[in-house]
Amino acid sequence: MQVFKAMMKIMRKRLPSAMIYIIVFIVISILVTNASTKDNKFEVTKLDICVFDEDDTPESRALTEFIGKTNDIDEIENDRDAIIDALYYKRVNYALIINKGYAEKLAAGDTADLFGSYHIDENYSVVYIGQFLDEYTTSVKAYLAMGKTVDEAISCTEEALSQHTDVDMLRVDKGGNSHYSVDFAGYFQYMPYILIAAVFTVICQVLVTMNNKDIRYRTNCSCMNSSKYTFQLIFGSGLFVISVWLLLIIIGAVLNKEMYTGRAWYAVFNSFIFSLVVTAMAVFVASFEPKENVLNIITQVLSIGMSFLCGIFIPMEVLSDKVLSVARFLPAYWYVKANNMIADIEPFSRSDVLLCCLVEAGFALMFIILTLLVRKVKYSGAAIATSAKKAAVSH
Template sequence: MLNFKTFFQIAKKHIGTCFIYVIIFLILMVVMTNINKGSSTSKFEAKSVKFTVIDEDDTVASHALTDYLATKHKYISFEGKDISKIQDNMYYEEISYVLTIPKGYEEELKNGNFKNLVTHSMRTDSAAGYFFNQDVDSYFRALSVYQASSESLEDSLSKAANVMEKVNANEVEMITFEKTNNGNSPSGYFFQYFAYILISVLLLSMSPILMTFHNRDLAARISCSYLKPRRKAAGIGLGAICYSILVWLIILIAGGFGGMYRYDPIETIALMTANSFVYLIVIVTMTLCIASFSLSEHALQLIANVIGLGSSFLCGVFVPQWMLAENVTRISRFFPAYWFIRNNNILAGFNGEAFNPDEYLLNLGVQLLFALAFMTIYFVMHVQKKAKAVA
């Protein structure tokens, strides 16, 4: 346990650096989580369009159309129907739509012609005009139905206006699934960024602690002790695991205070937490393995950025896995982050994926195989260094 105690004595000197990394990346995680949560939320809102009418027919039918549209949208009147003035107002976005009712409009309605009766001009850089067109088309469809069964046009105009008023009065009910696993839960995005945050935090904050054990004087003193290489490596590894668990718990607790877990069932949160813990073991063993090569601090920072950002882009942290090319997906399978993200996808329901217990356990097993491989390399490196020191 000597190396275990020494590990935390060294860690005390680097505690400030560790907390700086944790706080920075934790803020980054929460911000990215809320950005993704907000971008996946759909919202329906019917907006009023500013429009004007050039009425060349000036009849009861043309006035009825204008009155109906004015009940849904904002009618802007221009004296004299000055075309240049209307164009100027459209350019300055004072109005978005100009409806022209040609002469003979009412006569065409009486003859049963309901197509291409009016013309329009609208801003092409706004969707408001297309929304307005839908209201005009709906009005003519209702009018055509009543005109086919009514004796007079006035009666058809009245009935069409009444039915469209009832349709517009109906409220649109938005159905949400905030308490269910629907692929839009903050916890899913929160755990998704674990793949990047854990690599970055642990490699940047824990590697300097591990590198201290490779200091020539300290390494020589430990080599002269009664400790066997395996016990030495085990003590350092145990200290790294405990240190990493503390960092992991801090992030999880912060996520709880940030309200990241309130939308998913407790069972889903438990499975996500278990998946992140297995991935934590992988990152700890990988950090131990990398630190065994006695690299400089600058080289470690470079490796942390390359591995953290590289695996995040390839494995589906920043770019969803279902959007990645097939060749990229094949390569990403050689990274443990891919299997962590696969589990997170099926738990969070991203892209409509369903939870499969067998696949979940398989992905955990693959991550543990990565951890076993890294741990084997770590112990082999310590044994070889001990042998070289004795020689």
């Protein structure tokens, strides 16, 4: 196992590069987990609103005061340019104009053309205020139709609209009793990116060093055949990847504060198969002995490219059919597809999940075969050259 031992020595020097990716992934996972486990209490957002009361009646002032109970009223000069500047620089969210004749129209039950407004675009603030004003004037009109006076109608409307209900935002974990929580699903969703980035950063660099011309020629001169040499490289690479994968699995259980049970084991198995795919990919890429800058580009293209094309960073349901057609030729697509079924984003089917894992394993086998072929073709020339030199020396 001389090749394996040499590989481990080189790998220790490259380990800090991989740990950067892993540590960042862990920190982000901790932040996301802590944010998602907090009690989510729904609170109405306060808006910054400026009100220009052109009617200046008790009814219009009552509306302004009522708006101020749930929002912040800002004083701005009644000038078009000043209002637009305030909206553009986000000092206010909405500028409301209570038109002249508001009280008279409201008393007559006419709710048309009561207000004007300034706003930048059709955003949340515009919809919220528009809905609020519509509810307010409609309620006043309804109370007036019941025979109440204007003051009584406004008072009843304010009382009715002031009613609040405590709302708790609950997260619904898909998967029923499968014990595959939202946190687990999100954690496993982004794991392929970290596996590709961390593994390629270490394994490819180590293998490129091991494939150095001088080292390879010395190996060809020894009694070790090419297949045994390649096997030790794959074994060492696999051991490192499984160690990284096992670390991520343990951290996932710690962060989510629950052990893997039920359907979550499918996700564990799916990630294990994908880690083998990443190992085979790294060994295959390293067989071409790319320069370090080229290798960095390959790492980023594979990790980020597959993340965007295969549904890791962008959900599959929002990707176009053409993108998904291309993604089917990438192993990460089948990983994400299996993870979506496990999380019930797509209908769960045990046979379909295992089929996705089988396709991933097929990718791993393909890369291993291609690696053996590349090494046999690429390095056989070195063996022939070495034999020729030996023959020349003997003569």
